[in-house]
Amino acid sequence: MIDEKILKTAKQTIVEQKKDPAVELVQKALSDGIDGMELLTEGFIPGINEVGDQFGRGTLFLPELVQAADVMKAVTDLINASLPSQDGPQEKGKLVIATVKGDVHDIGKCIVVSLMQANGYTVFDLGRDVDTERIVEVAIKEDVQVIGTSALLTTTMVRQKELEEALKSAGIRDKVRTIVGGAPVTARWAAKIGADAFAEDAQDGIAKVRELLGA
Amino acid sequence: MLIIGELINASRKAIANHIENQDANTIQAVARDELNAGADYIDVNAGVFVGKEPEYLKWLVETIQAAVEAPCCIDSPDPAAIETALAVHKGTAMINSISLEKDRYDKLMPIVAGTDFKVVALCMSDDGMPETVEDRMAIAEKLIDGLLKNNVKLENIYVDPLVQPLSVNNTFGVEFLDAIEKIMATFKGIHTVCGLSNISYGLPNRMFLNQLFMVMAIAKGLDGAIVNPLDKRMMANIIGAETLAGKDEFCANYLSAYRAKRFEL
CATH class of the missing domain: 3.20.20.20 (Dihydropteroate synthase-like)
Structure with a gap:
């Protein structure tokens, strides 16, 4: 059991987005022989969850969410690097994320990627303007559970529909869950094209992935 | 300053509903309000309606221009939708x-x-x-x-x-x-x-x-x-800032806005 005070401080560094103290805390804990995985799951992850809750309630804002995800990434990288390689980092789930073909808007998509990583998911970020075939290809190759696509234009939303069909043709539609997002995208659109979920923003995306994976 | 009124945009839920219900009166009222508040162009956007965008965009232009004398700013990335809307547009449109x-x-x-x-x-x-x-x-x-x-x-x-x-x-x-x-x-x-x-x-x-x-x-x-x-404060800011930036000869705009009580927020 890790000292309650250490766990609380770990959580605080995420909620208050304090990178240097967070990194120092991890380094000291590891050199003191504290279990990194336990520090992550009992300290830092409750922190990023708290950030998500506060963002949802409107008491923390996007720049703070982005920064908290950045601190989370720093501590996760440190802890993962300290684990004996046969243990490997715990896998919560694998995702492919992309902005669809013909669309180069990727600010939102990048926030989603960093938040997913901060929440412990393994993300294959294919970038922007990505061919539907490539999304399917990587989904198969990496054996992902979830595919998230972003479309910011009414003219590129149709690529999300195209993806649904491509997944069926490839015979893997029942093996993956799909999430759609982007400014013009709605829950109604998701239902219409047969996507499994719609995410309003990055934090909602986390909630939806959790629901879909039960993790 | 050229003001393009942004309100008639289907990404706003209420507007999307009015468009779907073909509620001409409400759309016309919004356009009239925008014009009275100082808009030079009325932006029209029906982007959320995949497949129906050209039809709705055309309806918006016809509906608005039947009520107010103002050109529209045709807001779409889709050339087919733009052309359909332009076919019925009166005056000089903005694309x-x-x-x-x-x-x-x-x-x-x-x-x-x-x-x-x-x-x-x-x-x-x-x-x-x-x-x-x-x-x-x-x-x-x-x-x-x-x-x-x-x-x-x-x-x-x-x-x-x-x-x-x-x-x-x-x-x-x-x-x-x-x-x-x-x-x-x-x-x-x-x-x-x-x-x-x-x-x-x-x-x-x-x-x-x-x-x-x-x-x-x-x-x-x-x-x-x-x-x-x-947004009255936004419009007041625009008028004031343009005057301060030297775009308002003899401060004429500023003064007429003052007399029209546009700074009484």
């Missing part, structure tokens, strides 16, 4: 927008070539969204050059340097502002325009930040804006 994204550029250019339409030239390319002044200038130069070669007059070009959220990168505001200044200085006689509410995305008190950012952009030379003209 929002062409960009350097190849597909959009190739399809929109024939529509605007050799016309008197006002054209929004959005600083965006297949290489992604510009972040710095240099990124924006590189795109703007190519777009302007292409438009001029296709016989669009310089004074009909409204460059939109693309506002990106400060939430993501704290230099996004200043890079945008400096791009406005550089575009206006490099291409004498051209215009700049933007929908600037993106600047405050993800932050609280968005209206406050938008109103301030407008003043800063006007100081750099911005002379077109896609805004909510019913």
